[in-house]
Amino acid sequence: MAVHMHGRIGESIKRKEDGRFLRGKGSYLDDFVLPGMLHMAILRSPHAHARIMSVDTSAASAMPGVIAVVTGDLMAQHKLAWMPTLSGDTQAVLATDKVRFQGQEVAAVVAETKYQAEDARDAIVIEYEILPAVTSPDGAKAAGAALVRDEKEGQKDNHIYHWESGDQAKTQAAFAKAHKVVRLHTFYPRCHPAPLETCGCIADVNGATGKATIYMTSQAPHAIRTVFALVTGLPEQQIRIISPDIGGGFGNKVPVYPGYVVATAASLLIGRPVKWVEDRSENLISTGFARDFHMTGDLAVDEKGKMLALRVHLDSDNGAFFSDAQPSKFKAGLFHIVTGSYDIPTAHVTADGYYTNKAPGGVAFRCSFRVTEASYLIERLVTNAAIELGIDQAEFRMSNFIKPEQFPYTSATGWVYDSGDYPKAMDLALQKLGYDDLRKDVEARRKKGEVTGIGIASFTEVVGAGHGADFDILGLRMFDSAELRVHPTGKALLRMGTKSQGQGHETTFAQIVTEELGIPAADVAVEEGDTDTAPYGLGTYASRSTPVAGAATAMVSRKLREKARKIASHLLEAAEEDLEWEAGKFYVKGSPDRAKTIQDIAFAAYTNLPEGMEAGLEGVHYYDPPNMTYPFGTYAVVVDVDKGTGQVKVRRMVAVDDCGVRINPMIVEGQIHGGLTEGFGIAFMELITFDSDGNCIGSNFMDYLLPTAWETPKFELGETTTPSPHHPLGAKGVGESATVGSPAAYVNAVIDALSPYGITNIDMPIGPDKVWAALRSKGVTE
Ligand code: CDP
Numbered sequence: 001m002a003v004h005m006h007g008r009i010g011e012s013i014k015r016k017e018d019g020r021f022l023r024g025k026g027s028y029l030d031d032f033v034l035p036g037m038l039h040m041a042i043l044r045s046p047h048a049h050a051r052i053m054s055v056d057t058s059a060a061s062a063m064p065g066v067i068a069v070v071t072g073d074l075m076a077q078h079k080l081a082w083m084p085t086l087s088g089d090t091q092a093v094l095a096t097d098k099v100r101f102q103g104q105e106v107a108a109v110v111a112e113t114k115y116q117a118e119d120a121r122d123a124i125v126i127e128y129e130i131l132p133a134v135t136s137p138d139g140a141k142a143a144g145a146a147l148v149r150d151e152k153e154g155q156k157d158n159h160i161y162h163w164e165s166g167d168q169a170k171t172q173a174a175f176a177k178a179h180k181v182v183r184l185h186t187f188y189p190r191c192h193p194a195p196l197e198t199c200g201c202i203a204d205v206n207g208a209t210g211k212a213t214i215y216m217t218s219q220a221p222h223a224i225r226t227v228f229a230l231v232t233g234l235p236e237q238q239i240r241i242i243s244p245d246i247g248g249g250f251g252n253k254v255p256v257y258p259g260y261v262v263a264t265a266a267s268l269l270i271g272r273p274v275k276w277v278e279d280r281s282e283n284l285i286s287t288g289f290a291r292d293f294h295m296t297g298d299l300a301v302d303e304k305g306k307m308l309a310l311r312v313h314l315d316s317d318n319g320a321f322f323s324d325a326q327p328s329k330f331k332a333g334l335f336h337i338v339t340g341s342y343d344i345p346t347a348h349v350t351a352d353g354y355y356t357n358k359a360p361g362g363v364a365f366r367c368s369f370r371v372t373e374a375s376y377l378i379e380r381l382v383t384n385a386a387i388e389l390g391i392d393q394a395e396f397r398m399s400n401f402i403k404p405e406q407f408p409y410t411s412a413t414g415w416v417y418d419s420g421d422y423p424k425a426m427d428l429a430l431q432k433l434g435y436d437d438l439r440k441d442v443e444a445r446r447k448k449g450e451v452t453g454i455g456i457a458s459f460t461e462v463v464g465a466g467h468g469a470d471f472d473i474l475g476l477r478m479f480d481s482a483e484l485r486v487h488p489t490g491k492a493l494l495r496m497g498t499k500s501q502g503q504g505h506e507t508t509f510a511q512i513v514t515e516e517l518g519i520p521a522a523d524v525a526v527e528e529g530d531t532d533t534a535p536y537g538l539g540t541y542a543s544r545s546t547p548v549a550g551a552a553t554a555m556v557s558r559k560l561r562e563k564a565r566k567i568a569s570h571l572l573e574a575a576e577e578d579l580e581w582e583a584g585k586f587y588v589k590g591s592p593d594r595a596k597t598i599q600d601i602a603f604a605a606y607t608n609l610p611e612g613m614e615a616g617l618e619g620v621h622y623y624d625p626p627n628m629t630y631p632f633g634t635y636a637v638v639v640d641v642d643k644g645t646g647q648v649k650v651r652r653m654v655a656v657d658d659c660g661v662r663i664n665p666m667i668v669e670g671q672i673h674g675g676l677t678e679g680f681g682i683a684f685m686e687l688i689t690f691d692s693d694g695n696c697i698g699s700n701f702m703d704y705l706l707p708t709a710w711e712t713p714k715f716e717l718g719e720t721t722t723p724s725p726h727h728p729l730g731a732k733g734v735g736e737s738a739t740v741g742s743p744a745a746y747v748n749a750v751i752d753a754l755s756p757y758g759i760t761n762i763d764m765p766i767g768p769d770k771v772w773a774a775l776r777s778k779g780v781t782e
Pocket of ligand 1: 503505508509540541542543544545550659662664667668671735
């Protein structure tokens, strides 16, 4: 009889970590108080672009409680005024020559209390000579534009990179034969991951041992440790990064920020721990933003509505330093996945990056390195094409989808999609929505003068970076790791190179051990985030944890199961090949009563081993995936627009996701709900923008609008399961699918609603003002 093993794959067990979170017992950075700890406050530039004429710290230095005032010149004396970025550029730690964005770090004060540090910071006097600001790629290209990076040798303009993918000649030839070409120019505006907990660190350099322990809100502690070793010259074993509980990251907590470097240098020089925690405005104004892509897409189709070719150009606004967090090879991230779910024979993608006087750090905000922008462009373009061609949006997608039998499918830009069944996800979404009836209803309502529409997006993602041959960050190959140690009583400790920020890793990764090794999830403690104890890994972002570290967990569990088999054979006095494995035990074929549980075997691993066998039951696995995983889905949205106010109301939102095998379906649904909410925020509310002087608008929650339960629509979820053929469990990542796929679905619904009036595009966020103005421009008033 099969034993029920609590917590196996597919079970929605409750989250193990919630016990401490719900009781207020999580340990977040700001909870840590170390003996003798000092506090640091950072002075930031009020200007977007200005030359620093003088820095006067005398008044600040004399204020009560002040231990040190740190300037760029002081950092320069220690060769720390500049640091390398994740994209191979350089970034100012504290400005020495000029400031290049509003909010840039200029000086810092270290004092006994946070208030003393902030008061003294405000007493630092800086004299600036204001320079003209560059606030867009167009501005960056303009003749006579101010040079943002005048300190870089050989940098004569604001251009950072040119990058291409696909086949230009073949694409041009296909366009020459096209029956119709549909163009969309759209801007995916700058938004911000805005995690609930801001970024910060406590640097504690021990003067006696020289060991630097840095508590940090980092999604990638190991990579940060290596970068720190390279920047500071400290030996890597003398650096310990501890990422405690993290209150949301969404990509924002991947980069190295100047505050970390200054706090560490200050602790090293002063010999006491130094704590720095950003406030909300500092987080929004200066840390890793997302998107800011200006995109133009041309889709060529034949007379039957078959897609022939795609041509895309993008201008990327990278801010003052090129510090995007993405794999080294791909200058525009994974944007060249832009052919999406469609069987487009040829494509050509070009990208140019520009320096501007804006905060640096385009991060993967709940997305796999720019797949969000790519997905948005193709899904918006496909809906616009359907409208222009007079073909139903769903039908146009269906007839151009990559077919299930075409997998593994090589896209025109070289991606090898592992598996997919796009028609199935679409069918389920349409069926849940009642699409055919709704379409008729839309027509009927429009006849009555109502403004209403349906939007569809059938996204394909690319997650699980990645195979080390193609994916690295600063040369570090993007594998990930799991180390599993089974104690004599059969309880286990699983340590990983990833780092949860709320995704429930302590539960789902324990479930993988349950599935593979039969130890109940409750008996598996999962630890992440301490570089002194966890195996080396590249961290958690871009939905890579399950595809990479989840696979490592399965592999290490299997390794231990093989050793367990040998021990069981010894205990049962039966040949290894005569043993059968069944959740949690080995038994002799044909004699189910002659069995040894994994707990019996674990005990024997320390007490009663076969002759010559090494003691213990533990191992480590570094997993370099053979390919990425390609989750997908179809999202469908129904909106009603108020002609009088431009207000958009989301009436329905159906989301069908396929992330292969689901480890914990409840956690997956939670991830999707969160992503759909963030997608809603991006589509309708969230915006970091700048005036012509480069002043940042959106640096507080009065201006940067996050959706609350009040605005957020109800979500109706659906699921299909197409396993990944190369992942040991068939699982694909899911954390960000909904943020990637949903913005286009929301916007497509609005554009469908406005299409009878000839409106073809409104850039996000779609506030009532923009909708009202668009309708009014077409003479629609109420
Ligand atoms: O890298 P990150 O944790 O942000 O993303 P993920 O790998 O997509 O996982 C998000 C959460 O959903 C984790 O707790 C996963 O283990 C869980 N998940 C799952 O239960 N089944 C899947 N097929 C994918 C993710």
